[in-house]
Each structure stands twice: as structure tokens, then as C-alpha cells.
Amino acid sequence: MGVLVLRLILIYSFFSTLVYCGSSLPGNETDRLALQAMKAQILQDPHRVLSSWKDFIHFCLWQGVNCSLQHHQRVIRLDLQSQNLVGTISPHIGNLSFLRELHLQNNSFSHEIPPEIGHLRRLQVLRLDHNSLSGSLPVNVSNCLSLINLNVGYNNLVGKISPEISTLSKLQSLVLQANNLTGEIPPSLGNLSYLMILGANDNNLKGSIPSSLGQLRNLTNISLASNTLSGSVPPSIYNLSALIAFSLSQNQIQGSILSDLGNTLPNLQYFHIYGNQFTGSIPMSISNATSLVELDISENKLTGQVPNLQNLVNLELLSMGNNNFKGHIPNDIVKLSRLRRLSLQNNALSGELPTSLGSCLSLEVLHLQGNLFKGPIPSSMISLKRIRDLDLSCNNLWGEIPRFLQGFSFLKNLNLSYNEFRGAVPVEGVFNTLSATSIVGNTRLCGGIAELQLPKCKHFKESKESKESKESKGGGLSHSFILVISLSGFLGIAILLSLIFLHRLRKKKSKETEMTSLENSILQLSYSALLKATDGFSSINLIGVGSFGSVYKGLLLDDDRAQLVAVKVLNLLRRGASKSFIAECEALRNIRHRNLVKILTVCSSVDFRGNDFKALVYEFMDNGSLEEWLHPTTPTEEVRDAPKNLNLAQRLDIAIDVACALDYLHNHCGTPIVHCDLKPSNVLLDDGLTGHVSDFGLARFLPKETSNVSANQISSTGIRGSVGYVAPEYGMGSKVTTYGDVYSFGILLLEMFTGKRPTDHMFSEGLNLHNFVKVAFPERVTEIADPLLLQGDHTGRRTNDTQKKLKCLCSIFQIGIACSVESPRDRKGISHVASELQSLRDILLR
Ligand SMILES: *[C@@H]1O[C@H](CO)[C@@H](O)[C@H](O)[C@H]1NC(C)=O
Ligand SMILES: *[C@@H]1O[C@H](CO)[C@@H](O)[C@H](O)[C@H]1NC(C)=O
Ligand SMILES: *[C@@H]1O[C@H](CO)[C@@H](O)[C@H](O)[C@H]1NC(C)=O
Ligand SMILES: *[C@@H]1O[C@H](CO)[C@@H](O)[C@H](O)[C@H]1NC(C)=O
Ligand SMILES: *[C@@H]1O[C@H](CO)[C@@H](O)[C@H](O)[C@H]1NC(C)=O
Ligand SMILES: *[C@@H]1O[C@H](CO)[C@@H](O)[C@H](O)[C@H]1NC(C)=O
Ligand SMILES: *[C@@H]1O[C@H](CO)[C@@H](O)[C@H](O)[C@H]1NC(C)=O
Ligand SMILES: *[C@@H]1O[C@H](CO)[C@@H](O)[C@H](O)[C@H]1NC(C)=O
Ligand SMILES: *[C@@H]1O[C@H](CO)[C@@H](O)[C@H](O)[C@H]1NC(C)=O
Numbered sequence: 001m002g003v004l005v006l007r008l009i010l011i012y013s014f015f016s017t018l019v020y021c022g023s024s025l026p027g028n029e030t031d032r033l034a035l036q037a038m039k040a041q042i043l044q045d046p047h048r049v050l051s052s053w054k055d056f057i058h059f060c061l062w063q064g065v066n067c068s069l070q071h072h073q074r075v076i077r078l079d080l081q082s083q084n085l086v087g088t089i090s091p092h093i094g095n096l097s098f099l100r101e102l103h104l105q106n107n108s109f110s111h112e113i114p115p116e117i118g119h120l121r122r123l124q125v126l127r128l129d130h131n132s133l134s135g136s137l138p139v140n141v142s143n144c145l146s147l148i149n150l151n152v153g154y155n156n157l158v159g160k161i162s163p164e165i166s167t168l169s170k171l172q173s174l175v176l177q178a179n180n181l182t183g184e185i186p187p188s189l190g191n192l193s194y195l196m197i198l199g200a201n202d203n204n205l206k207g208s209i210p211s212s213l214g215q216l217r218n219l220t221n222i223s224l225a226s227n228t229l230s231g232s233v234p235p236s237i238y239n240l241s242a243l244i245a246f247s248l249s250q251n252q253i254q255g256s257i258l259s260d261l262g263n264t265l266p267n268l269q270y271f272h273i274y275g276n277q278f279t280g281s282i283p284m285s286i287s288n289a290t291s292l293v294e295l296d297i298s299e300n301k302l303t304g305q306v307p308n309l310q311n312l313v314n315l316e317l318l319s320m321g322n323n324n325f326k327g328h329i330p331n332d333i334v335k336l337s338r339l340r341r342l343s344l345q346n347n348a349l350s351g352e353l354p355t356s357l358g359s360c361l362s363l364e365v366l367h368l369q370g371n372l373f374k375g376p377i378p379s380s381m382i383s384l385k386r387i388r389d390l391d392l393s394c395n396n397l398w399g400e401i402p403r404f405l406q407g408f409s410f411l412k413n414l415n416l417s418y419n420e421f422r423g424a425v426p427v428e429g430v431f432n433t434l435s436a437t438s439i440v441g442n443t444r445l446c447g448g449i450a451e452l453q454l455p456k457c458k459h460f461k462e463s464k465e466s467k468e469s470k471e472s473k474g475g476g477l478s479h480s481f482i483l484v485i486s487l488s489g490f491l492g493i494a495i496l497l498s499l500i501f502l503h504r505l506r507k508k509k510s511k512e513t514e515m516t517s518l519e520n521s522i523l524q525l526s527y528s529a530l531l532k533a534t535d536g537f538s539s540i541n542l543i544g545v546g547s548f549g550s551v552y553k554g555l556l557l558d559d560d561r562a563q564l565v566a567v568k569v570l571n572l573l574r575r576g577a578s579k580s581f582i583a584e585c586e587a588l589r590n591i592r593h594r595n596l597v598k599i600l601t602v603c604s605s606v607d608f609r610g611n612d613f614k615a616l617v618y619e620f621m622d623n624g625s626l627e628e629w630l631h632p633t634t635p636t637e638e639v640r641d642a643p644k645n646l647n648l649a650q651r652l653d654i655a656i657d658v659a660c661a662l663d664y665l666h667n668h669c670g671t672p673i674v675h676c677d678l679k680p681s682n683v684l685l686d687d688g689l690t691g692h693v694s695d696f697g698l699a700r701f702l703p704k705e706t707s708n709v710s711a712n713q714i715s716s717t718g719i720r721g722s723v724g725y726v727a728p729e730y731g732m733g734s735k736v737t738t739y740g741d742v743y744s745f746g747i748l749l750l751e752m753f754t755g756k757r758p759t760d761h762m763f764s765e766g767l768n769l770h771n772f773v774k775v776a777f778p779e780r781v782t783e784i785a786d787p788l789l790l791q792g793d794h795t796g797r798r799t800n801d802t803q804k805k806l807k808c809l810c811s812i813f814q815i816g817i818a819c820s821v822e823s824p825r826d827r828k829g830i831s832h833v834a835s836e837l838q839s840l841r842d843i844l845l846r
């Protein structure tokens with residue numbers, strides 16, 4: 001009790017001292033009034049920082065205020081940072097004429113910065129960043145001639161950077177980042193000779209980088225990222241030998257990286273130029289930039305090989321994705337023991353994953369998706385125990401999924417999609433969470449957790465055997481012989497033949513998986529070989545006439561095998577055919593998906609008359625095109641075959657196949673590809689009636705989203721597509737988008753389930769397939785559905801429940817209508833459509 005009383009007395013006497021001091025110290029009335037005026041503009045003060053700002057307390061004792069004794073208690077520092085204050089900055093601030101530091105950062109001050117700030121001739125530090133200030137940075141700030149540190153980043157400032165700012169000759173740090181500043185970077189900034197930090201990233205600055213910035217010999221940090229700067233980097237910038245951090249990411253900067261970079265910028269630690277249009281290769285001198293910690297050059301147009309990196313022992317981040325690098329991952333990656341993040345995705349890197357990858361013990365993120373890597377996951381990767389995110393999707397990797405991945409406790413995202421992995425999917429660790437692992441597009445996987453809905457693994461032997469057949473080509477066959485000897489007669493021979501056939505097929509498969517790109521590995525056939533294969537391009541073998549040429553069936557005879565192929569011969573007299581050949585080669589170069597027709601080889605040669613000859617050779621699809629199934633020609637031509645009819649479930653399967661193929665083209669492998677000519681005759685069916693999208697003669701690559709659309713927008717001028725299927729906006733010259741394909745898909749879907757072509761003579765004068773279905777929907781669905789669909793089906797899966805069938809048709813028509821609406825903006829994305837159709841199938845089959 002006594003102690004408490006004593007304390008109270010102490011507190012009281014301290015308080016009365018303050019009051020006493022407050023009335024006795026002279027102070028400057030102007031400063032007091034200015035501070036009071038500032039307080040009056042602060043509307044919310046949740047931390048009650050201003051509770052000490054009372055008349056009876058001397059203002060030099062107010063929280064956040066510092067006075068100078070030498071200058072008769074003039075305010076020299078005001079620090080109200082990070083107090084969640086809401087309000088505006090009073091113009092009275094300009095009366096605190098001895099102020100050296102003003103810290104108002106990280107609050108919610110709004111409205112304009114008062115130009116009266118320009119009266120503060122002694123101000124050295126001005127921190128207004130992380131507020132909601134608007135208007136422009138007042139020109140009068142350039143009167144604060146003592147300023148060393150000016151930071152107005154993270155506000156809503158607009159307007160230009162005034163060239164007068166360069167009169168602040170003592171400035172060492174100028175931070176304007178994350179505003180909405182426009183105009184160009186004034187060349188006069190090159191006069192700020194003490195400048196060490198220049199941050200103007202995340203604005204709307206345009207124009208080129210002034211070469212005068214190369215005079216800023218003391219500059220350590222320059223960030224101009226996320227603007228719309230263009231032109232090339234002035235060589236003088238690479239002369240800034242003090243530079244530690246250099247960021248120009250996400251602009252439209254062109255040109256090549258200075259070849260001597262690694263020697264002229266010896267202190268460089270952060271080099272970020274991702275999301276630009278840099279061309280050329282990475283300079284060899286980069287290996288001399290031994291201080292590098294982060295190298296991010298992804299999303300450019302860089303080419304060539306990945307250079308020698310073994311000196312960059314401090315590297316923690318190496319991101320080179322979305323360029324056009326070729327060749328292998330260098331083995332010297334082994335030296336990069338601090339590497340935490342390695343991204344090399346949408347390149348054309350090839351070869352096997354190097355064993356040395358296992359030495360990058362600090363790796364947390366490894367992105368190698370969308371390359372041409374082949375072979376198995378190296379077992380050395382067992383040591384990458386810190387990995388969190390591993391993406392190997394869209395390559396040609398094969399073999400079994402290593403079990404050690406189950407033991408990686410930090411692994412939260414594993415993507416193995418679109419490869420050729422086979423065998424059992426493990427069930428523990430990352431594999432135990434459906435959302436953490438992605439394995440789609442690997443056709444020969446089994447097992448895994450139940451939610452994956454993969455087939456059960458029959459026995460372990462199968463995958464072992466196929467491995468054997470890859471390694472020792474004769475090995476697999478000897479098993480077969482032993483089996484056959486025990487059988488006899490016709491049956492035995494039949495089995496023997498089919499086993500040999502299977503073996504060859506497997507051999508062929510492994511050959512195919514080894515092909516890397518059209519350029520290097522696919523053998524080019526000669527004109528004469530194709531002439532022979534198609535019987536002199538005989539009309540008996542003509543199976544179709546495509547948009548730019550004719551398609552023939554052919555039999556290719558290799559040393560030890562015969563293979564049926566489809567040969568598309570381009571009519572080079574037709575305008576655009578040569579372009580179409582290149583478009584198709586480019587499109588098919590890097591893509592592979594079970595629902596896309598596989599290209600086997602190309603032929604670019606001269607025929608016997610000396611004319612240019614170009615042809616593409618695909619795998620042959622036994623069941624022809626969807627067109628032939630939807631609209632069979634007169635039965636007499638098809639005497640041998642059973643009448644062609646697809647039941648509801650089969651049609652739905654094919655529609656899903658097509659949607660999956662488009663989804664892959666649009667969303668899943670590198671640069672989005674728009675097909676531009678989807679129609680039933682371009683959907684081919686294999687012996688199992690699986691749909692394969694073909695004919696990429698009109699396909700277009702879309703520019704990356706990050707690049708400015710207007711810079712390289714792809715106009716649809718010249719794209720005709722096919723009447724009835726081509727999106728209406730293309731007719732008006734709108735740019736090519738994935739939504740154009742969605743339109744064609746919608747029409748295809750309506751055709752598949754009504755049996756009516758969009759070009760049917762009944763469609764004229766405003767009535768089209770879309771309206772035809774729309775007006776009948778949903779009450780009269782039975783009237784517009786293909787009558788064949790409503791007959792009992794004999795061949796397909798059982799769909800006894802007619803109600804169910806009708807509901808299914810309703811949903812399909814609904815999707816078809818939604819896809820084929822006139823305005824591209826109102827159409828759904830194809831991935832959405834594909835998953836809707838898939839869930840529909842689940843319901844139909846349940
Ligand atoms: C207070 O500051 C103002 C402005 O700087 C000055 O004119 C005035 O003389 C000062 N008053 C005292 C008492 O120092
Ligand atoms: C400012 O004043 C406070 C007391 O109000 C003191 O703790 C602080 O050290 C002073 N800061 C400077 C930079 O003088
Ligand atoms: C901003 O202020 C909040 C509290 O108001 C604080 O938690 C946060 O750390 C501050 N941020 C910075 C960058 O100072
Ligand atoms: C202080 O600043 C305000 C606004 O700029 C001005 O109206 C006032 O006259 C100034 N002087 C004093 C002594 O308050
Ligand atoms: C801004 O600066 C100009 C020129 O230096 C001066 O004439 C003007 O009065 C200043 N404005 C304010 C509000 O202080
Ligand atoms: C930036 O300014 C431009 C033009 O003044 C305006 O269109 C845009 O909406 C602004 N952006 C933001 C984020 O304020
Ligand atoms: C400032 O920079 C500009 C443009 O770079 C130049 O023309 C001017 O002479 C410089 N002024 C001074 C005072 O150095
Ligand atoms: C650059 O920095 C050095 C050392 O920090 C300093 O001596 C020099 O004055 C600064 N300014 C210029 C223009 O070099
Ligand atoms: C770079 O600096 C060197 C030496 O300081 C000088 O000779 C050269 O002209 C400068 N290059 C550029 C492009 O400024």
C-alpha cells in the first residue's frame with residue numbers, strides 16, 4: 001500500500017514538472033501553431049499518439065517531436081510513422097522552418113502534398129511513402145535544397161517527374177515507386193551526382209532510359225521495373241560500376257545485353273530484366289559477375305545456350321524461363337550450392353536432366369516445365385530434400401515416378417503432367433494430397449490414391465518388362481518365344497505375329513519418345529520415299545482435301561517395319577500455303593498431347609519437275625474424321641463397314657477429347673496456341689474412337705500476356721477459317737483470341753448432337769445453328785437432337801435412363817449455346833468447358 005502511494009506521488013510530481021516546464025520554456029509560437037494545425041487535420045489516431053499533444057505540455061515533449069536546444073527549441077524532427085493515422089497533411093508544415101526530418105510514412109494520409117513543403121530549406125529526409133496521397137509531387141519540393149532522402153513511393157501520385165528535381169543536388173535516394181507517374185524519365189536526373197538509389201518502378205513511365213543516368217557513378221540500386229519503357233539500355237548504364245541491384249523487369253526494352261556486363265559491373269548482386277524483349281544470348285562474361293545472388297532474365301527473346309555458371313557460387317535464384325534457350329543444362333550447375341530457385345520453363349532445352357542437379361542442396365523451387373527434356377528423373381535428386389515446388393510438366397520424361405519424392409516433407413507442389421511417366425504412382429507424402437500433385441497427361445500410370453481414379457496396377461512386372469525392351473531390344477521377345485513354343489498351329493502363329501507386332505510397336509514408341517524437335521531429330525523423308533508410299537500420289541489413296549492441300553494415305557516401309565501414315569501435300573500454288581506449312585511445323589514442334597494428332601516427319605524438297613514440294617506426315621487414324629461419322633456418305637461406298645453411328649456417350653467422349661486438346665493448346669504448354677480452324681473434318685478418330693485434333697495450318701501463337709498487346713497484336717485479317725465455324729469477330733478483323741476457338745468448339749458441339757451442319761441449307765436469313773438450338777431450348781430438345789441419339793443404343797455404354805439422357809443433352813446444348821454466343825467476351829474459357837463436359841460424363845455414366 002505504502003509503495004503504491006509513493007508511486008502515485010512520484011508520478012504526480014513528474015507530471016507537474018512537465019506542466020511547469022511547459023509553461024516556462026520559451027519555444028517558438030510559430031512551430032506550436034504549425035503542429036496544432038497539423039493535429040487538426042488528423043481525423044483518426046487509433047494508437048492515440050497525439051494524446052500528448054496538449055497545450056499544457058511543451059510541444060518539444062509531444063510524442064514524435066524533436067527539438068534542437070541550440071536553436072531555441074525549434075522543431076527539427078517530426079516522426080509519426082506507422083501509426084495508422086488518417087487525415088491530410090496541413091500546409092502549415094511549411095512553417096516548421098528548422099525541420100530536418102519528416103517521417104509520415106506508412107499511414108493513411110490522403111489528398112495532395114502541400115507545396116508549402118518547399119519552404120523547408122533545411123529538410124534532409126522526406127518520407128511520405130506508403131500513404132494514399134494523390135495529385136502530383138509539387139514542383140516546389142525542388143526548393144528543399146538540403147534533401148538527401150526523398151521517398152514518396154506507394155501513393156497515388158500522378159503527373160510527370162519534373163526535371164527541376166535535379167536541382168536537389170545532395171540527393172542520395174530518390175524513391176518514386178508504385179505510383180501512377182507518367183511521362184518520361186527526365187535526363188536531368190543524371191545531374192544528381194550523389195544519387196545511390198533510384199526507384200521509379202511500378203509507374204506508367206514511358207520513353208527510353210536516358211543515357212545521362214550513366215553519369216551517376218555512385219548509383220547502387222536502380223529499379224525502373226514495371227513501366228512501359230522502351231528502346232534499348234544505353235551502354236553508359238553498364239558503366240555504373242557501383243551497381244548492386246539492377247532491375248528493368250516488365251517493360252518493353254529491346255536489344256541485347258552488353259557483352260562485357262560481367263566485367264563492367266563487378267559488384268552486381270541482383271540482375272532482373274524479366275518480361276522484356278531482350279534478344280541475343282547471355283554474355284559469356286556473366287561468369288565473372290561472381291557476386292550475383294539473383295539472375296532473373298525470364299520472359300524475353302533470348303537464345304543460344306545456357307552459359308557456364310560455375311563461378312556464380314553466391315547464386316540463390318536463377319530464372320531463365322520463357323526464352324528460346326537450346327541445348328542442355330550445363331553440368332557445372334553442381335557448383336551452385338546456394339541455389340534456392342531454378343526456373344528454366346517454355347524453352348527448348350533438351351537432353352536428360354543432369355545428375356549434378358542433385359548437388360544443388362538448397363533448391364526449394366525447381367521449374368523445368370515446357371522443355372524437351374527426356375529420360376528418367378535422376379536418382380541423385382534424392383538429395384533435394386528442401387524442395388517445396390517441383391514442376392517437370394510438359395516434357396518427354398519417362399520411367400517410373402521415383403518413390404523418394406514421397407519422403408520430401410517440404411514438397412507442397414509436384415507437377416509431373418504431360419510426360420511419359422509410367423508405372424505405379426506412390427501414395428504417401430505429397431502424393432497423398434490430391435491438390436498437391438498433378439499427373440494428368442501421362443497415359444500409362446496406375447495406382448496412386450483412389451481420388452486419382454487411375455487403373456489398378458496389374459503387376460509390377462509390366463513396367464519392368466517395358467524398361468527391358470527399351471534397354472535391350474531383343475530381351476522382351478525371348479519371353480514371347482517360350483510362350484509360343486508351348487502353343488501350336490494357327491492360334492500359336494497368330495499370337496506370335498501379334499506379339500512381334502506389339503514388340504515392334506513398343507520399339508517404335510520408344511523411338512518416338514526420343515525425338516526431340518522437328519529441326520534436329522525427326523528424319524526428313526525424301527520426295528521419292530513419299531511418292532513410293534502413296535503409290536505415286538494415286539487418287540485411290542486420296543483421303544481428303546484440306547485447307548491448303550491434299551491428304552493421302554500411305555504405307556511407309558522402313559528396314560524392318562511398315563507403318564500406315566497420312567501424308568498432307570501442300571498445294572504451294574495456293575497463296576499462304578508455305579506460311580501454313582511453317583505455322584503447322586512451329587505449332588507441332590513442341591506440343592504433344594493424347595488428343596492431338598502426332599506428326600511423324602516432314603518433307604521439304606523438290607519434286608521431279610523441280611518445283612518446291614512440302615509435305616507433313618502424321619500417324620494414320622484408322623477411323624477417319626468425325627465429319628465422316630456425323631455425315632456418312634451413301635452406304636454403298638461403305639459396303640464392308642458397319643453403318644457409322646456414334647452413340648451419346650461416344651460423342652460426349654469425343655467432344656471431351658477435343659475440349660482437352662484445345663485446353664492444352666490454350667492453357668497448358670508454353671505460349672498459347674489458337675487453332676483457328678476447328679471443325680469435324682479436322683477431328684480424327686483412332687481405332688479406339690479417341691478424338692485427335694489435326695490440321696494446324698492456320699494455328700497462331702498468341703503473344704505473351706505480359707507484353708503490350710498493341711505491340712504485337714495478331715490480327716485475324718487473312719484468317720478465313722471455315723465458313724460456319726469461324727468466329728464472327730474474325731470476319732470483322734478482330735484480333736485472334738482463344739475465344740475464337742471456343743466459338744468453333746460450340747458450333748462443333750451443336751453439330752455433333754443435332755446432326756446438323758452449320759452450313760445446312762435450312763440456315764439462312766438470320767437463322768443459324770446457334771439460334772436454332774437456342775429457341776428450342778430447353779422444352780423442345782427432343783425435336784432438335786440428332787434422332788439417332790434417341791434410338792436405343794446397341795453398341796455403347798448403357799444409358800437406359802432416357803430422362804438422364806435428355807438431361808445430358810440439355811446440358812450439352814446449354815454449353816454449346818454458351819460457347820457460340822456472338823460476343824467473344826461472353827464466352828467461357830475452354831478449360832471451364834472441358835471440366836463441365838467431364839462432370840457431365842461422370843453423371844451420365846453413374
Ligand atoms: C519563431 O519562428 C519564426 C519563423 O522562423 C521567427 O520569425 C520567429 O522570430 C521565431 N520566434 C522566436 C521567439 O524565436
Ligand atoms: C526524439 O525525442 C525522443 C523523446 O521525445 C527521444 O527518445 C529520441 O531519441 C529523439 N530522437 C532524436 C533523433 O533526437
Ligand atoms: C506499417 O505500420 C504497421 C502498423 O501500423 C506495422 O505493423 C508495419 O510493420 C509497418 N510497416 C512498415 C513497412 O513500416
Ligand atoms: C503558417 O502557414 C500557414 C499556411 O501556409 C499560413 O497561413 C500562416 O500565415 C503561416 N505562419 C504562421 C505564423 O502561422
Ligand atoms: C512554390 O515555389 C514558387 C517558386 O519557387 C513560389 O513562387 C511559390 O510561392 C511556391 N508555392 C508555395 C505554395 O509555397
Ligand atoms: C493511372 O493513370 C491513368 C491515366 O491518367 C489512368 O487511366 C489509370 O486508371 C491510373 N491507374 C491507377 C492505378 O490509378
Ligand atoms: C543537368 O542535366 C541536363 C541534361 O542532362 C544538362 O543539359 C544540364 O547542363 C545539367 N545541369 C547542370 C547544372 O549540371
Ligand atoms: C561517391 O561516393 C564516394 C564515396 O562514398 C564519395 O567520396 C563521392 O563524393 C561520391 N560522389 C561522387 C559524385 O562520386
Ligand atoms: C565507360 O567508362 C569508361 C571509363 O570510365 C569510358 O572510357 C567509356 O567511354 C564509358 N562508356 C560509356 C558508354 O559511357
Ligand SMILES: *[C@@H]1O[C@H](CO)[C@@H](O)[C@H](O)[C@H]1NC(C)=O
Pocket residue numbers: 197220221245270
Ligand atoms: C537495393 O536492391 C536490393 C535488391 O532489390 C534490395 O534488397 C535492397 O533493399 C535495395 N536497397 C535499398 C537501399 O533500397
Ligand SMILES: *[C@@H]1O[C@H](CO)[C@@H](O)[C@H](O)[C@H]1NC(C)=O
Pocket residue numbers: 262263284285286287288
Ligand atoms: C573474366 O575476367 C578475367 C579477369 O579479369 C578476364 O581475363 C576474362 O577475360 C573475363 N572473362 C570474360 C568471359 O569476360
Ligand SMILES: *[C@@H]1O[C@H](CO)[C@@H](O)[C@H](O)[C@H]1NC(C)=O
Pocket residue numbers: 369393394415416417418435437438667668669
Ligand atoms: C501442371 O502443369 C500443367 C502444364 O504445365 C498446368 O497446366 C497445370 O496447371 C499444372 N498444375 C498445377 C497444380 O500446378
